[in-house]
Amino acid sequence: MGKIRIGIVGYGNIGRGVEQSIKRNDDMELKAVFTRRDPASVKIQTEGAEVKHFDDMEAMKDEIDVMILCGGSATDLPVIGPKVAASFNTIDSFDTHAKIPEYFANVDKAAKEGKNVSIISVGWDPGMFSLNRLYAESILVQGSTYTFWGKGVSQGHSDAIRRIEGVKNGIQYTVPIEAAVDQVRSGSEPELTTRQKHLRECYVVAEEGADKAAIEEAIKTMPNYFDEYDTTVTFITEEELKENHSKMPHGGFVIRTGETGCEGNKHVIEYSLKLDSNPEFTGSVLVAYARAAHRLSKKGESGARSVFDIAPAMLSQMTPEELRAHML
Amino acid sequence: MGKIRIGIVGYGNIGRGVEQSIKRNDDMELKAVFTRRDPASVKIQTEGAEVKHFDDMEAMKDEIDVMILCGGSATDLPVIGPKVAASFNTIDSFDTHAKIPEYFANVDKAAKEGKNVSIISVGWDPGMFSLNRLYAESILVQGSTYTFWGKGVSQGHSDAIRRIEGVKNGIQYTVPIEAAVDQVRSGSEPELTTRQKHLRECYVVAEEGADKAAIEEAIKTMPNYFDEYDTTVTFITEEELKENHSKMPHGGFVIRTGETGCEGNKHVIEYSLKLDSNPEFTGSVLVAYARAAHRLSKKGESGARSVFDIAPAMLSQMTPEELRAHML
Secondary structure, eight states: OOOEEEEEESSHHHHHHHHHHHHTTTTEHHHHHHEEOOGGGOOOOOOTTTEEEGGGGGGTTTSSSSEEEEETTTTHHHHHHHHHHSEEOOOOOOOOOEEEEEEHHHHHHHHHHHEEEOSSSBBTTTTTHHHHHHHHHHHHHHHEEEOOOSSEEHHHHHHHHHHHHHHEEEEEEEEEEEHHHHHHHHTTOOOHHHHHEEEEEEEEEEEEOOOOOHHHHHHOOOOOTTTTTTEEEEEEOOHHHHHHHHHHOEEEEEEEEEEEETTTTEEEEEEEEESSOHHHHHHHHHHHHHHHHHHHTTTOOOOEEEEGOOOGGGOOSSSSHHHHHHTT | OOOOEEEOOOOOOHHHHHHHHHTOTTTTTEEEEEEEGGGGGGSSOOOEEEEEEGGGSSTTEEEEEEEEOOTTTTTOOOOOOHHHHTTEEEEEEEOOOGGHHHHHHHHEEEHHHHTEEEEEEEESSTBHHHHHHHHHHHHSSSEEEEEEEEEEEHHHHHHHTSSSEEEEEEEEEEEEEHHHHHHHHOOOOOOOOOHHHHEEEEEEEEOOTHHHHHHHHHHOOOOOTTSSSSEEEEEOOOHHHHSSOOOOOOOHHHHEEEEEETTTEEEEEEEEEEESOOHHHHHHHHHHHHHHHHHHHTTTTTOOOEGGSOGGGGGOOHHHHHHHTTTT
């Protein structure tokens, strides 16, 4: 049987993470990377794979089994998602929670018309964290679920810092508050405010002569991003930023505690991730679900799916027999 | 839509755990408990449900949607599993790892002939731990997976202690060794011996006048059960045993660490359970999968399945739309 032929649409951090993951899955091969830039200007890490323009996807319809869409959720995926799903099986990491129902409906329509399978909102949150919320709540019917993120880099918050006048560069870490995590693990089902769950740590490179006090004030009072949190601001040099803050670590915890029986027996289910590279891990999840999309498509299925709809066995290179013998 | 009508086959610890879980799932109702004992001697906790003899299952074919088989894996399930699967949808917690392929085949044949769905080996290990091994290995293709159990009561080891001459009563806790767990979490992918992963703690009530030194020696050198472990033996009174050791707590950890990309980025995926009552938690998992079996059967499917084959959405009372809107 031939390898599963993958196309990557968008070559940013996630796209590069997907490329690296394909190299580690020997039933897969990267056929092409599609970019909005001039293809000649994009250098990829896979020998034998092509770089093509977005407009040239259609011509590769018979050479690609699954397209992995690595664009942003704000403006990119709402357009690209349904468009590519009309011609290819797709995987994406759409993560604008409030718009998931609308996005699902649009992708579903296009995928059904094109007789393709599209798995949306794949990654770790949404993705693996969502799955763990679902499993835990289906088992412990009475209880409370908590999600903590970090310690890790939030791109959105880092971007917000960099837009402030006088800021040359900067990065923001979301940090779960250990006392809150411990309180949750105790099974006491506390009600926690936004401020009680996470801190925000900012490392900022100021422009020469900039008003640092004003920058700190602007960050700490920024609505939606920082005003509801305890935030620390540390000024560092560009060299320190490069040296100590150039990785994209992330992670977090999904914890559900609940009760069973009539004697008040308590249970704690916890799932946690500690990731050196958020985009490489996310890319690895996307690639595993690409295998599932390919298999479902081969079985004649079509339409949109989420991680909730995918039987776990679909993700593995092992056969059902091997899985039962070795992993059950 | 009517409630999902459940039958419990075998009324030991797990059967009672299932009964309690049904009370907390408002789309389910317990119709009957089946026992090998004289039904008149078995008192259950659910008003309106019947107690019947094993031999009277067939007569309730039209009144029960899913039978949850709560017998032991050694001698009970290999007979009962295929037998009941011929007439009913079933769920069981078959856990003799080496015999899973044979058991699956036997149940599959009976379930297909009877046009029923049977989900085998459901619980937390096999079950939730198996799922987490599968998800983690599908994502982090290069890496190592470790399973630690405990701190918790092992029935098999407790029974082994109680068979020793001079022992009146006793209980055994399996305890994961924290240093080993920490070493695994560090991502160093250590090779660990049996002795390095778990301790065994025994609390023993000796018969009056028994030779305690001989009992301790007999435990610590018992092949298969204790000889490969560091084991502690503490003698206590029957009252202390009743007071401090009458619950059945358990739990454990599945940890996978691995690398992605070409720069040696490390990742840790960890799933852990801390359970006050092993049978009540196991019962809760069985009940969630009973919902899935019922739904698959309604869709016209038949045959044996494992947790690997069940799409997570099948476990939840929520609709796919609700799940996407609220849990993704």
